[in-house]
Amino acid sequence: MAPFSGYMGDLQQSEKKRLHDVLRKGDLYFNTGDLLRIEEDNFIYFQDRVGDTFRWKGENVATTEVADVITMVDCIKVANVYRVEVPGHEGRAGMAAINLTEGLRFDSTAVFKHVENFLPAYARRRFLRIQSSFDVTGTFKHLKMKLVAEGFNPNQITDPLYFLDEKDKSYVPLTVDKCNLITSGQIKM
Numbered sequence: 027m028a029p030f031s032g033y034m035g036d037l038q039q040s041e042k043k044r045l046h047d048v049l050r051k052g053d054l055y056f057n058t059g060d061l062l063r064i065e066e067d068n069f070i071y072f073q074d075r076v077g078d079t080f081r082w083k084g085e086n087v088a089t090t091e092v093a094d095v096i097t098m099v100d101c102i103k104v105a106n107v108y109r110v111e112v113p114g115h116e117g118r119a120g121m122a123a124i125n126l127t128e129g130l131r132f133d134s135t136a137v138f139k140h141v142e143n144f145l146p147a148y149a150r151r152r153f154l155r156i157q158s159s160f161d162v163t164g165t166f167k168h169l170k171m172k173l174v175a176e177g178f179n180p181n182q183i184t185d186p187l188y189f190l191d192e193k194d195k196s197y198v199p200l201t202v203d204k205c206n207l208i209t210s211g212q213i214k215m
Contacts (some may be wrong), residue, residue, distance in 0.1 A: 100188075
C-alpha cells in the first residue's frame, strides 16, 4: 500500500483524512471511506463506501455533488441522494428523493436531459422518489437510512417513483411490473 501524501495544495482536507491515536498514542491512520471485511481465509474484501459516497459501476459517487446537479433543474427544489441495493447488480444504484418546486410539476424529460448532460453515466440517479417533505436531523441534515432501507419497491412505497429509462430518454413511472423486470434482471441497468 502506498503512503498517503495528502491532497495537493489543501492541507486542511488532508488533515481531515488522518486519524490520530486510534489504537495507541502516536499512531496514525488514513480514512479512505471504504468499508472492508475480512473473510475466514484472512483475505480482505471491499464491502461498500461509508458516508455520503457509494460505489456503482466500479466508480465512487458523491451524493452531495449529484444533489447539487439535480437541483439545477427548475422543477426540483431539494434532492436527497442515497444508494439502494438492486438484486443481481454489484455495488449500489443511485436514488434521489426529491421535493418539487412549488407551482411546478415533475418534468421527466427535462430531468433526464439535465442529468445526461451534467453527470457521467455511473452517477445518474436510476430511481427518483417524489416526496412532499423530508425527515431531517436537529441540524437540518437529510435522513437517509430509512430511505435506503425502503429501497425502490412500489409495493412498499406510496410516494411516486420513477426509473431512468435510457430507451425512452426519460424518467418513467416505476410500476410493480417494471420493478419486477428490474429485480429479475430483464431490464438491464
